[in-house]
Amino acid sequence: MSDPQPRAPRQTDRWLEPGATNVQVIYVLYLAGLVIGVSALVGVVIAYVNRGKAGGWVETHYTWAIRTFWIGIAYVVVSFILMLAAIGFLLLFATAVWFIVRCIIGLQAAGRGEPIKNPESWLI
Template sequence: MSDPVTQPQSEPGLFDPGRSNVQLIYILYLVSLVVGVTSIVGLIMAYISRGKADGWPVSHYTYQIRTFWIGLVYALIAGVLSVIGIGIILFFAVAIWGVVRCVKGLQATGRRQAIANPSTWWV
C-alpha cells in the first residue's frame, strides 16, 4: 500500500485575515501611543487584510481603518487648538478615545463578533 502524499499545513501569514491578525492590529494601535509609528503598520495591515477577509473580521478592519483616520483628524484639530491651550487637554481625550475603541474591538474579537457600527465616529 502506498501512503498518500500529504501537503504540509501552511501557517497563516502576517496579512492573512482572521482573529490573530485583527488582534495584532489593535495591539499595534495601542503600542503607537508610546512608539508612534506602529499605527501606520497596523493601518497598512488592515487595508491589505480587509480585501481578503470575509465574515466578522471585515467589520473590524473597517473599524480599525476608520479609527486611524478619525484619530488623525481629531489629533490635527487638537494640534490647532493647542495654540489657545485647550488642545493639550484634547490630545489626552483623543488618546483615551483610541484606547477605548481598541479595547472594545479586542473584546469583540475575543468573542468572534463583528463591530455593530464600524463607521461610527464615536466609540
C-alpha cells in the same frame, strides 16, 4: 537540490492571514503606536491589505480599525491646532482615551468572535 517535501506554513505566519488573529494584531499595533508611532502605521497598512479578503464579522473590524486610525489623526491635528488656545491639551488627552477605548472594544469583540456593531461610527 530541491527539497522533495513542500514546506508547511509556519504557525507564526498565521497572524498575517485575514482573520481574528490578524485583527487583534492590528489593535495591539495601534496601542503600541501610542508609544512607538510607526507601529500604528504598520497596523493600518495590514488592515488595508486584508480588507475585503476576510468577509463576515471580521470585515467590520477592518473598517473599524481603518476609521479609528484616520479619525484619530484628524482629532490629533485639531488638538494641535487648538493648543494655541490651551484647550488642545485637553482634547489631545481625550483623543488618546478615545483611541484606547476603540482599540479595547475591538480587541474584546474580536476575542469573542463578534462584529463591531457600528463600524462607521465616529465616536465609540
